[in-house]
Amino acid sequence: MAFDLDMIKKLYAAFPGRIAKARKVVKKPLTLSEKILYAHLYADQKLEDFGRGKSYVDFAPDRVAMQDATAQMALLQFMSAGKPKVAVPSTVHCDHLIVAKTGANDDLKSANSESKEVYDFLASVSNKYGIGFWKPGAGIIHQVVLENYAFPGGMMIGTDSHTVNAGGLGMIAIGVGGADAVDVMSGMAWELKFPKLIGVKLTGKLNGWSSAKDIILKVAGILTVKGGTGAIVEYFGEGATSLSCTGKGTICNMGAEIGATTSTFGYDSSMERYLTATGRAEVAKMANKIKEHLTADPDVYANPEKYFDQVIEINLSELEPYLNGPFTPDLATPISKMKEVAAKNGWPTKVEVGLIGSCTNSSYEDISRAASLARQVAAKGLKTKAEFTITPGSEQVRYTIERDGFIEVFNKIGAKVFANACGPCIGMWSRVGADRKEKNTIVHSFNRNFQSRNDGNPNTYAFVGSPELVTAIAIAGDLSFNPLTDTLVNEQGQTVKLDPPTGEELPKKGFDVKDPGYQAPAKDGSKIEVKVDSSSDRLQLLEPFKAWEGKDLTRLRLLIKAKGKCTTDHISMAGKWLKYRGHLDNISNNLLIGATNFFNDSINSIRNGLTGHYDEVPKVQRAYKAAGIGSIVVGDENYGEGSSREHAAMEPRHLGVRAILVKSFARIHETNLKKQGMLALTFANKSDYDKIREDDIFDIKGLITFTPDKPLTIVIHHSDGKIEEIQANHTYNKNQIEWFKAGSALNAMGKHAKSHTKSPAKKPVVKKAVKKVVKKPAKKSAKKVVKKSVKKPAKKAAKKATSKAKKSGKRR
Numbered sequence: 134m135a136f137d138l139d140m141i142k143k144l145y146a147a148f149p150g151r152i153a154k155a156r157k158v159v160k161k162p163l164t165l166s167e168k169i170l171y172a173h174l175y176a177d178q179k180l181e182d183f184g185r186g187k188s189y190v191d192f193a194p195d196r197v198a199m200q201d202a203t204a205q206m207a208l209l210q211f212m213s214a215g216k217p218k219v220a221v222p223s224t225v226h227c228d229h230l231i232v233a234k235t236g237a238n239d240d241l242k243s244a245n246s247e248s249k250e251v252y253d254f255l256a257s258v259s260n261k262y263g264i265g266f267w268k269p270g271a272g273i274i275h276q277v278v279l280e281n282y283a284f285p286g287g288m289m290i291g292t293d294s295h296t297v298n299a300g301g302l303g304m305i306a307i308g309v310g311g312a313d314a315v316d317v318m319s320g321m322a323w324e325l326k327f328p329k330l331i332g333v334k335l336t337g338k339l340n341g342w343s344s345a346k347d348i349i350l351k352v353a354g355i356l357t358v359k360g361g362t363g364a365i366v367e368y369f370g371e372g373a374t375s376l377s378c379t380g381k382g383t384i385c386n387m388g389a390e391i392g393a394t395t396s397t398f399g400y401d402s403s404m405e406r407y408l409t410a411t412g413r414a415e416v417a418k419m420a421n422k423i424k425e426h427l428t429a430d431p432d433v434y435a436n437p438e439k440y441f442d443q444v445i446e447i448n449l450s451e452l453e454p455y456l457n458g459p460f461t462p463d464l465a466t467p468i469s470k471m472k473e474v475a476a477k478n479g480w481p482t483k484v485e486v487g488l489i490g491s492c493t494n495s496s497y498e499d500i501s502r503a504a505s506l507a508r509q510v511a512a513k514g515l516k517t518k519a520e521f522t523i524t525p526g527s528e529q530v531r532y533t534i535e536r537d538g539f540i541e542v543f544n545k546i547g548a549k550v551f552a553n554a555c556g557p558c559i560g561m562w563s564r565v566g567a568d569r570k571e572k573n574t575i576v577h578s579f580n581r582n583f584q585s586r587n588d589g590n591p592n593t594y595a596f597v598g599s600p601e602l603v604t605a606i607a608i609a610g611d612l613s614f615n616p617l618t619d620t621l622v623n624e625q626g627q628t629v630k631l632d633p634p635t636g637e638e639l640p641k642k643g644f645d646v647k648d649p650g651y652q653a654p655a656k657d658g659s660k661i662e663v664k665v666d667s668s669s670d671r672l673q674l675l676e677p678f679k680a681w682e683g684k685d686l687t688r689l690r691l692l693i694k695a696k697g698k699c700t701t702d703h704i705s706m707a708g709k710w711l712k713y714r715g716h717l718d719n720i721s722n723n724l725l726i727g728a729t730n731f732f733n734d735s736i737n738s739i740r741n742g743l744t745g746h747y748d749e750v751p752k753v754q755r756a757y758k759a760a761g762i763g764s765i766v767v768g769d770e771n772y773g774e775g776s777s778r779e780h781a782a783m784e785p786r787h788l789g790v791r792a793i794l795v796k797s798f799a800r801i802h803e804t805n806l807k808k809q810g811m812l813a814l815t816f817a818n819k820s821d822y823d824k825i826r827e828d829d830i831f832d833i834k835g836l837i838t839f840t841p842d843k844p845l846t847i848v849i850h851h852s853d854g855k856i857e858e859i860q861a862n863h864t865y866n867k868n869q870i871e872w873f874k875a876g877s878a879l880n881a882m883g884k885h886a887k888s889h890t891k892s893p894a895k896k897p898v899v900k901k902a903v904k905k906v907v908k909k910p911a912k913k914s915a916k917k918v919v920k921k922s923v924k925k926p927a928k929k930a931a932k933k934a935t936s937k938a939k940k941s942g943k944r945r
Contacts, residue, residue, distance in 0.1 A: 208225075361392045
């Protein structure tokens with residue numbers, strides 16, 4: 134079915150006019166990225182020629198998507214905003230809490246039992262506030278969004294870094310933290326620094342073993358994990374139009390691994406075919422009418438150097454398959470060089486497991502190409518040497534590939550089919566033997582391969598490749614196997630060679646599904662009860678963070694000086710910790726437990742400045758909090774790389790960390806820190822990182838005159854009595870400084886709402902709302918939260934304020 138047709142019609146009707154106005158102001162041809170951005174300016178945002186990488190701009194996204202792990206915190210925050218219904222189409226997708234263990238049916242049954250409380254909470258909140266709910270087993274958020282919600286020229290945000298997957302259908306789709314989602318769901322503007330633009334020109338055409346995955350693996354090798362930070366990557370050229378829509382989605386999906394704000398492609402016939410195949414022919418017809426506006430102006434692609442900040446060119450006809458890794462998704466090795474590189478680095482070449490699927494590579498095309506190789510196992514007398522698993526991206530894909538016989542093909546080679554969920558990609562994999570921490574190698578078609586990410590074993594060497602290459606390597610059981618040139622010896626002792634993979638872009642019989650897993654929200658959710666138990670260890674109502682004290686920060690302890698890569702996985706691990714994503718205090722017990730301490734090269738072992746003893750990071754920070762002592766975290770380059778999880782910002786805030794001082798930030802994490810009232814600072818001189826000692830104490834000066842573009846001063850008190858001053862830069866604008874002063878962006882939103890509400894009355898409206906939405910055991914704590922965060926507005930005044938807010942929040 135086609136969702137949001139009225140919204141899309143309205144946008145498309147206004148699209149040409151908005152672009153014409155923007156072109157007059159900018160006075161030059163526009164890229165596709167610029168067209169979509171300018172077409173989605175918030176109502177109050179003045180139209181001007183925005184400075185790339187400089188101007189903060191307010192946007193009005195068309196929709197919001199949330200996955201179950203991040204949706205919990207996002208919706209707990211939304212409940213605090215006091216809105217009766219979401220202002221834009223929004224969805225929740227239950228894909229993160231399902232552990233991959235024995236197989237789809239058993240694993241799904243276990244998840245529905247173990248996470249029933251969370252699922253009930255998400256379902257009831259969704260039902261109450263007008264949010265579409267996709268049940269456990271329905272599929273991975275990004276695949277489901279591509280199949281149902283993504284549309285050319287649209288703009289969406291999602292509480293997962295791989296929201297960018299929707300760029301495969303010509304969207305500007307951006308991963309954000311939950312607080313950003315709350316802004317948009319509340320009808321407020323969403324702020325983003327206007328991105329720089331990277332153009333990737335694709336020439337030629339893929340052939341043989343090469344796939345769309347190899348394009349982004351090569352791009353990752355060129356740009357590295359932070360080369361796309363603050364930029365949109367726009368793909369174009371004959372090679373781009375030759376790709377399938379889902380192939381484009383794969384490229385955009387893994388664009389998160391180069392730090393890109395998002396990636397996108399211009400509207401073309403492959404997108405039209407995909408929209409039609411997924412039941413959205415009407416959207417394709419509407420897009421066709423304005424297709425000249427759903428791609429860049431002609432001169433942009435003819436002379437890309439004039440319009441992009443950076444241009445990369447890749448000839449697809451010459452592209453060979455890549456394997457990226459281990460431990461980082463940008464370490465790119467062409468398969469022809471893997472034998473040599475693996476030997477040089479001492480990587481274990483025996484492959485234990487090959488895993489295909491996930492949100493990055495679980496399309497019908499991906500599975501059909503992998504199946505063509507699986508068929509050759511029996512046909513050529515081979516036996517699969519490594520374990521092999523498949524994770525379908527959605528129930529629609531799973532049902533269709535089962536109908537077309539692919540699952541039977543995989544079963545014949547001993548494969549295991551997991552549930553339509555994230556599973557091993559995010560560490561939700563109960564892998565037998567992982568607890569032994571043995572050195573081993575796996576290959577997968579996922580997007581990330583950080584240390585410990587997939588199975589919790591820091592000694593698992595994970596390599597990222599296309600589904601077809603992963604399948605071939607699993608058959609061979611050898612990391613250095615090059616299917617383009619190498620042969621295998623079958624069970625009869627004969628030498629055989631695998632034929633190149635073949636597959637179908639879309640199913641010839643069309644997609645099919647019995648139950649897609651969608652639950653529409655109630656038309657009137659005012660009487661629906663939200664389920665929150667005050668004694669729960671999975672869910673916890675939020676209390677507002679304290680506002681800034683109004684003075685410089687002094688006598689801060691060093692919590693940890695993190696060494697090397699410190700991703701959101703290191704700051705707030707997934708895996709078994711996902712169960713606490715709705716309980717801030719409980720999940721805070723995983724704060725920085727994956728980070729490496731610079732001073733002893735140990736993980737989760739830091740010095741307690743109060744006792745002099747070494748202990749786990751969360752325990753030390755809780756000791757500082759109990760003593761009323763603030764702290765500071767020091768980090769390396771691209772701190773916070775990876776997932777959009779705002780827990781990595783909320784946990785240190787909750788436990789009393791006051792500032793994060795690093796060489797550089799990943800975009801989403803820096804924004805998340807700002808949203809939660811944290812100080813996100815960078816060394817003005819990166820070499821000052823080396824000045825930080827284990828027992829240092831810090832003062833942060835300049836907060837009383839905290840203004841945009843003005844550095845702060847860090848005073849370092851060494852234990853030998855020496856005092857040093859260093860400069861710390863920041864990227865806070867005026868609004869973001871208000872977030873810091875208020876204690877969080879949510880507090881600032883409440884403060885703004887109060888300023889528009891007149892005389893207080895005897896009975897608070899919000900108190901009444903709490904009675905409706907919270908179970909009796911939670912009433913007391915909920916009232917407590919309300920009392921702390923909201924004044925007692927009169928019904929009449931609140932009604933006026935709501936009316937006024939609606940008027941001021943009008944969207945273009």
